[in-house]
Amino acid sequence: MDYKQLIIRGISYSQTQSGAYALLLEHEETHIKLPVVIGNFEAQSISLGLEKDIHPPRPLTHDLFTRFIVSANYELLSVIIYQIVDGVFFSNINFKNKTTEEEMILDARTSDAVAMAVRFDAPIFTTQQVLNEAGILLELEDVSKEEEHFSETVQEEDNLKSVSMEELQKLLDEAVKEEDYDTALEIQEEIKRRKKKID
Numbered sequence: 001m002d003y004k005q006l007i008i009r010g011i012s013y014s015q016t017q018s019g020a021y022a023l024l025l026e027h028e029e030t031h032i033k034l035p036v037v038i039g040n041f042e043a044q045s046i047s048l049g050l051e052k053d054i055h056p057p058r059p060l061t062h063d064l065f066t067r068f069i070v071s072a073n074y075e076l077l078s079v080i081i082y083q084i085v086d087g088v089f090f091s092n093i094n095f096k097n098k099t100t101e102e103e104m105i106l107d108a109r110t111s112d113a114v115a116m117a118v119r120f121d122a123p124i125f126t127t128q129q130v131l132n133e134a135g136i137l138l139e140l141e142d143v144s145k146e147e148e149h150f151s152e153t154v155q156e157e158d159n160l161k162s163v164s165m166e167e168l169q170k171l172l173d174e175a176v177k178e179e180d181y182d183t184a185l186e187i188q189e190e191i192k193r194r195k196k197k198i199d
Contacts, residue, residue, distance in 0.1 A: 001127065002128065003125035003126065004027050004125060004126055004127065005027070005028070006025040006026060006027055006081075006125065007025065007026050007124075008023070008024070008026075008050070008114070008118070009024040009026045009033065010024045011024070011038075011046065011047060019040065020040070021037070021038050021039070021040065021043035023035070023036040023043070023046065023110075023111065025081075025124065025126075027126075027131060027135070030131075032135035032136065034081070034126065034135050034136075035136065036089055036110050036114075038110075042111035045060055045062045045115040046114055046115045046118055049062065049115055051188055054176060054184055054188060055176070056176065057176065057177060062112070062116060063119070066116065066120070069095065072097075073097060073099050074095045074096065074097050074104070075096055076093060076094070076116055076117065076119075076122045077094040077095060077096050077103075078117075078122050078123050078124070079092070079093055079094070079108075079113040079114060079116070079117040079124045080092045080094065080124075080125045080127075081110055081125070081126040082127055084130050084133050084134050089110040089134075091107075091108050091113040092105050092108065092113070093106045093108050093113050093116060093117075160186070160187065160190040165194060168191055171183075171187050172184055172187045172191065
């Protein structure tokens, strides 16, 4: 089957479901976007998987499963979003045993599959049918500007602009230590913004 590769364009608060988030996947060639509604925990886990610099003191569920896969000598080859039924996406995670070359396919929620894919830097694919049924064409100027993060402690960016880089690093360390990853991600974004200005 001719699968279409998707990239993660961002995570934002869902406009349709209270307390949920929208994971925005995009087919690079056609720029068709695939919005997938996910829960808070999964949104946080995907964000942490993308942010390689933040390491939780204790493993999250997806981190634990990642360690198990590696320990069992498997690798995650790809994620395939193969179907949508009544607004629900169905996905498979494809694994391969590094020793025996045996392949294994596991059914998974799309949010969990993507959270695992980002930890293995594995590609995410879908079918043309899914793109036809659920894809939308949006013009996004800059995803980094449109992405919304999930901080409760840091409500506005202005709260961080007056803080020095040294203090930001301390706040980041404290947030990770206290397992407040929402705040940690917000602080990490501010640090990245400042480093870009310096560069």
